[in-house]
Amino acid sequence: MLKTRSGSGAAAPGPPCGPPWADPEAWAEVNESILRLVARYGPALAPAADAARAVRVRLASLAPQLDALCRRTCLHCPEPCCLAAKIWFDTADLLVLHLNRMTVPAAQPLGDWGAVCRYAGERGCRLPRELRPWICSWYLCPPQAAILRGWPAGMRRSFERTVGEIKQLRKAMEEAFIRVTSGDRKKRTGCRMWRQPAR
Numbered sequence: 001m002l003k004t005r006s007g008s009g010a011a012a013p014g015p016p017c018g019p020p021w022a023d024p025e026a027w028a029e030v031n032e033s034i035l036r037l038v039a040r041y042g043p044a045l046a047p048a049a050d051a052a053r054a055v056r057v058r059l060a061s062l063a064p065q066l067d068a069l070c071r072r073t074c075l076h077c078p079e080p081c082c083l084a085a086k087i088w089f090d091t092a093d094l095l096v097l098h099l100n101r102m103t104v105p106a107a108q109p110l111g112d113w114g115a116v117c118r119y120a121g122e123r124g125c126r127l128p129r130e131l132r133p134w135i136c137s138w139y140l141c142p143p144q145a146a147i148l149r150g151w152p153a154g155m156r157r158s159f160e161r162t163v164g165e166i167k168q169l170r171k172a173m174e175e176a177f178i179r180v181t182s183g184d185r186k187k188r189t190g191c192r193m194w195r196q197p198a199r
């Protein structure tokens with residue numbers, strides 16, 4: 001399920017003016033901007049698209065383990081973290097979605113920092129895992145982290161290695177995208193590069 005720092009008592013840092021691209025116009029604009037850039041630069045963005053595909057494949061490989069962790073913990077959770085999560089789709093999340101030609105969710109999870117994630121449902125997240133912000137998959141709450149520590153060492157190392165690869169691939173994807181589109185992105189679009197506080 002969720003991912004937040006607030007459940008563990010730490011502050012959830014984020015842009016002070018609110019989640020990026022939180023209003024419908026800004027959300028539409030950033031997504032149209034990325035789409036235009038993808039169409040304009042096409043083959044030059046192949047390295048970024050390759051990295052985005054690799055992210056998707058690795059996340060899919062983690063999904064059974066992440067879902068198993070959630071089944072063991074979230075069903076009985078007294079304080080579901082999705083209800084307090086201060087998260088958003090950052091630039092890398094949007095690039096993964098667009099470069100894989102996946103369906104982009106209708107809006108940021110939060111319209112403002114006081115809101116509850118619009119995708120939180122009675123039975124957990126209503127978004128397929130591959131469409132969620134990455135932070136919603138990589139962060140493990142303390143009970144889940146404890147279960148992870150009890151896994152056989154090889155299984156745990158494989159999980160952690162894949163998480164690390166996803167982080168590196170997201171960074172490489174974003175850098176490749178910026179390299180190709182930088183001048184255009186600044187001049188022609190409103191696409192500022194926002195990152196989650198940790199990933």
Ligand code: SF4
Nearest residue numbers: 073074077080081141
């Ligand atoms: S068990 Fe952990 S991940 Fe699941 S809802 Fe509770 S705090 Fe969130």
Ligand code: SF4
Nearest residue numbers: 082117119120125136
């Ligand atoms: S997008 Fe889904 S997993 Fe992430 S905080 Fe919202 S309900 Fe939870």
